[in-house]
Amino acid sequence: MINNFKQYLNNTEFFDNTQNTVVGKYEHQDILSLEGFEKASKEITSWDEYKVTPLVSLDELAEQTGVSKLYYKNEHFRFSLKSFKALGGAYAVANLLIGKLKDQGIDANSNDLLAGTYKDITNKITVSCATDGNHGKSVAWGASNFGCNCEIFIHSHVSVSREKEIAKYGAIVNRIDGNYDDSVHIADKTALEKGYFTVSDTSYEGYTEVPKDVMQGYTIMVDEALKQMGEKPTHVFLQGGVGGMAAAVASFILETYQEESPIFVMIEPTNADCLLQSAKNGTPTVVHGDLDTVMAGLSCGEISLLAWKILENKTKAFFSIPDEPIAEVMKYLANLPEPVVAGESAVAGLAGFMITQHSDEYRKALNIDENSKILFLGTEGDTDAVVYEKMVGKSSAEVLAKA
Numbered sequence: 001m002i003n004n005f006k007q008y009l010n011n012t013e014f015f016d017n018t019q020n021t022v023v024g025k026y027e028h029q030d031i032l033s034l035e036g037f038e039k040a041s042k043e044i045t046s047w048d049e050y051k052v053t054p055l056v057s058l059d060e061l062a063e064q065t066g067v068s069k070l071y072y073k074n075e076h077f078r079f080s081l082k083s084f085k086a087l088g089g090a091y092a093v094a095n096l097l098i099g100k101l102k103d104q105g106i107d108a109n110s111n112d113l114l115a116g117t118y119k120d121i122t123n124k125i126t127v128s129c130a131t132d133g134n135h136g137k138s139v140a141w142g143a144s145n146f147g148c149n150c151e152i153f154i155h156s157h158v159s160v161s162r163e164k165e166i167a168k169y170g171a172i173v174n175r176i177d178g179n180y181d182d183s184v185h186i187a188d189k190t191a192l193e194k195g196y197f198t199v200s201d202t203s204y205e206g207y208t209e210v211p212k213d214v215m216q217g218y219t220i221m222v223d224e225a226l227k228q229m230g231e232k233p234t235h236v237f238l239q240g241g242v243g244g245m246a247a248a249v250a251s252f253i254l255e256t257y258q259e260e261s262p263i264f265v266m267i268e269p270t271n272a273d274c275l276l277q278s279a280k281n282g283t284p285t286v287v288h289g290d291l292d293t294v295m296a297g298l299s300c301g302e303i304s305l306l307a308w309k310i311l312e313n314k315t316k317a318f319f320s321i322p323d324e325p326i327a328e329v330m331k332y333l334a335n336l337p338e339p340v341v342a343g344e345s346a347v348a349g350l351a352g353f354m355i356t357q358h359s360d361e362y363r364k365a366l367n368i369d370e371n372s373k374i375l376f377l378g379t380e381g382d383t384d385a386v387v388y389e390k391m392v393g394k395s396s397a398e399v400l401a402k403a
Contacts, residue, residue: 013273015318017313031212031251032247043091043094055073071229073378089141089142090139090145093143093199095210128190136153144170150169153186154174156178159384184202184302202300203306203307222253232257233374235367237265240348244304245377263366265315269321278312286302295326295348342380344391382396
């Protein structure tokens with residue numbers, strides 16, 4: 001199966017960021033920190049539905065690719081949302097409401113919100129955001145659970161099934177013309193006009209505090225993965241988007257291991273490679289166009305400025321890959337003896353790895369050898385069940401029925 005991926009090498013772009021990579025202590029605790037993780041963990045792990053998601057060891061593929069271990073964190077079972085995004089958006093909503101209550105002299109926590117103790121206050125608050133799907137679903141879920149209102153903005157490429165998934169949590173969903181970045185600007189404008197509170201997973205000039213909470217929630221996922229591995233990874237393959245997930249994972253690992261941290265490799269879609277272009281240009285760079293990609297959650301043209309501060313000199317290599325191998329990786333995981341349901345954006349890192357293993361140049365540049373222990377973050381399951389079944393040829397229920 002791995003041999004199929006050689007054909008995609010010519011459509012892959014590579015940027016070696018070694019000369020800009022600084023090995024040293026983690027120094028961005030003002031953005032994300034282990035202290036912040038402890039606070040997020042205390043809240044999130046207290047939620048009734050919380051449970052640790054599985055870590056899958058891909059032993060056969062590791063043998064085929066000549067490495068020691070391949071680990072895949074399976075977020076299909078994250079709450080009822082089937083995505084790591086549940087850790088970020090919902091946590092940020094809870095923190096925002098807790099802050100608003102504190103302004104009124106009320107000391108509350110997320111369990112008070114879940115119990116509806118202060119609903120007469122929180123139901124006067126509206127949170128909003130732009131989304132490709134999963135983040136908006138998390139914000140809507142958080143708003144529904146914690147007792148406030150929600151309005152979400154989606155762009156023209158977001159599927160109808162993703163739209164319905166958001167709406168089922170009671171959110172008002174607005175579809176706008178244009179791409180993800182256009183929806184971000186319209187969501188911000190509307191929030192300003194209507195007095196909404198924006199809960200975005202991307203940061204930009206003048207808007208940084210809430211995205212810190214979103215990213216801090218994501219660190220729960222990597223803490224679980226490292227404990228499950230029981231050993232330090234030598235490499236971590238990360239998928240791009242605006243960079244929030246990647247920065248959250250990198251920050252936690254960098255502060256944990258400091259100078260002995262693993263190699264970070266970024267994978268993005270060809271049509272939405274804002275992180276790669278930013279690395280090449282040495283400055284945050286906007287990618288224009290419709291940003292259309294099957295990797296829907298990575299359809300972003302403008303990076304998160306906070307995320308970039310963490311990633312710019314800690315990411316050794318950046319790759320952009322075509323859409324074509326994504327369905328193959330999803331099918332591969334679905335047909336394992338212990339099947340894994342993985343969505344389109346979840347497998348970007350694994351797809352990138354499988355392509356790069358056909359290039360001696362890439363393996364050498366990334367220091368990948370028989371001793372490598374590589375971690376992938378499988379960030380979503382079938383968050384769009386219609387798309388999943390179309391790409392894999394069967395539903396997630398049919399896939400898991402084999403287990």
